[in-house]
Amino acid sequence: MKLKILILILVLQCAWLLGTVAVQERALASGKVIRLETCPLI
Amino acid sequence: MKFGDVGKIYEAGIITDEQREKIIGHFGLKEEGGKFLAIISIVGAVLVAAGITLLIAAHWNEIPRGGKIAAGILLMLGAHAGGWWLREIRGTYRKTGEALHLIGSCQFLANIALIGQIYNIVTRAPDAFLIWWLGIVAMPWLLRSRAQFVLLLVAFSVWFGFEVNERGSWVYCESERQILLYALLGLVFLGAGYCLRVTNFFEFAEVAEKFGLVLFLIFFFPLTWKGFFGWENNEMQEWIFPVLGTVVILLLVIGIKNLRALTKQWRWTWFAALSGMAGFMACVWFGLWQVYQAGGGQYGCWEDSWGYLAATLALFVFCLLQIQAGIQERSPFLVNAGVVFIAVDIIAAYFDLFGSMARTGVMFLISGIFLIVFGIYLEKKRRGLMRRMKTTMAKEAQ
Numbered sequence: 001m002k003l004k005i006l007i008l009i010l011v012l013q014c015a016w017l018l019g020t021v022a023v024q025e026r027a028l029a030s031g032k033v034i035r036l037e038t039c040p041l042i
Numbered sequence: 043m044k045f046g047d048v049g050k051i052y053e054a055g056i057i058t059d060e061q062r063e064k065i066i067g068h069f070g071l072k073e074e075g076g077k078f079l080a081i082i083s084i085v086g087a088v089l090v091a092a093g094i095t096l097l098i099a100a101h102w103n104e105i106p107r108g109g110k111i112a113a114g115i116l117l118m119l120g121a122h123a124g125g126w127w128l129r130e131i132r133g134t135y136r137k138t139g140e141a142l143h144l145i146g147s148c149q150f151l152a153n154i155a156l157i158g159q160i161y162n163i164v165t166r167a168p169d170a171f172l173i174w175w176l177g178i179v180a181m182p183w184l185l186r187s188r189a190q191f192v193l194l195l196v197a198f199s200v201w202f203g204f205e206v207n208e209r210g211s212w213v214y215c216e217s218e219r220q221i222l223l224y225a226l227l228g229l230v231f232l233g234a235g236y237c238l239r240v241t242n243f244f245e246f247a248e249v250a251e252k253f254g255l256v257l258f259l260i261f262f263f264p265l266t267w268k269g270f271f272g273w274e275n276n277e278m279q280e281w282i283f284p285v286l287g288t289v290v291i292l293l294l295v296i297g298i299k300n301l302r303a304l305t306k307q308w309r310w311t312w313f314a315a316l317s318g319m320a321g322f323m324a325c326v327w328f329g330l331w332q333v334y335q336a337g338g339g340q341y342g343c344w345e346d347s348w349g350y351l352a353a354t355l356a357l358f359v360f361c362l363l364q365i366q367a368g369i370q371e372r373s374p375f376l377v378n379a380g381v382v383f384i385a386v387d388i389i390a391a392y393f394d395l396f397g398s399m400a401r402t403g404v405m406f407l408i409s410g411i412f413l414i415v416f417g418i419y420l421e422k423k424r425r426g427l428m429r430r431m432k433t434t435m436a437k438e439a440q
Binding site: 002003005006009010012013014016017018020021024028 | 119150
């Protein structure tokens with residue numbers, strides 16, 4: 001029982017980490033790329 | 043007693059071979075030959091760890107995102123798995139197992155930071171600590187680990203500190219008055235510790251009480267400084283203090299009866315001392331000590347308010363009561379912390395009373411002599427108390 005709860009906690013920790021990674025990866029893959037125009041100062 | 047000492051006694055012919063073996067066996071003495079090897083091994087291990095860290099740091103940008111995240115998560119899971127195996131399955135190296143679980147819980151924060159760094163996530167800093175705290179909140183209760191409980195208290199305190207300093211936060215406090223919130227948080231932990239004494243998790247009570255009392259004393263102490271405090275900045279959420287204060291009083295009301303070593307009269311005295319300090323801090327928080335400088339100074343000035351002298355006196359009396367409570371509770375920690383904070387309180391008063399050259403000279407003389415005499419008296423008293431406590435504990439153990 002104790003081991004099952006520990007595993008559940010670790011699964012939740014990993015789920016949060018991997019969920020954040022998934023959201024960020026999706027944003028990187030499907031997000032609109034905005035290129036900033038730059039030009040030399042002189 | 044060392045292994046080598048027993049050998050010398052044997053060589054002098056004072057004990058027989060059989061007695062030597064008995065002494066070594068009884069005290070579990072081991073031959074001191076491996077110290078050099080141990081030191082060399084530690085230095086070697088530190089060098090290896092530093093080398094690996096530098097190698098990873100040097101190639102950080104070339105390591106794929108997935109590799110970094112996978113390594114972080116595997117380290118976290120591996121630490122917990124190792125900790126579980128050592129503590130619960132093998133059962134021999136329980137402390138090492140507890141340390142591995144602690145590393146695993148810290149690794150969770152490291153992973154949150156790692157993901158934030160990899161994806162340049164710009165968000166509120168307190169949220170990262172709140173998620174860390176939420177992620178580890180069940181660990182101490184599940185693993186019955188004091189180390190995890192300390193980490194939980196630290197995580198909560200760090201989150202609270204960040205939240206108080208975060209502009210726009212629901213507990214935002216720009217002013218120096220935020221130290222009052224930290225001191226009050228210490229009293230919350232202390233009250234929670236008293237309540238924990240009669241629960242199934244009574245082993246956490248001591249940790250919460252010690253952590254809370256130290257937090258309270260550390261953050262109350264700056265109030266005794268003449269030039270530290272002020273009410274200059276009003277950008278803050280005023281409601282947080284009364285809410286926290288109510289929590290403190292509630293926890294103390296519920297938990298104070300669990301101090302069974304104290305007499306009823308002393309329970310009330312200790313309760314009055316703790317709530318009195320909370321009340322004093324409330325007066326400071328709401329600016330009751332505030333005085334305005336002559337000539338229409340815009341801001342209240344702590345230096346002119348004599349509030350620092352009241353705080354010095356309050357801390358002094360509180361520490362004396364704490365020492366008395368510590369003697370009744372047979373707690374060396376309460377006595378020692380009380381003595382230490384009386385000493386620093388006197389030092390603060392010493393600097394607060396600086397003035398003209400003549401006045402400072404007189405103050406130097408009087409307070410210097412007082413400090414030396416009082417220091418010797420306190421140290422003698424403290425040693426006597428510690429000796430008495432140890433003797434009583436030894437008698438009880440027999």
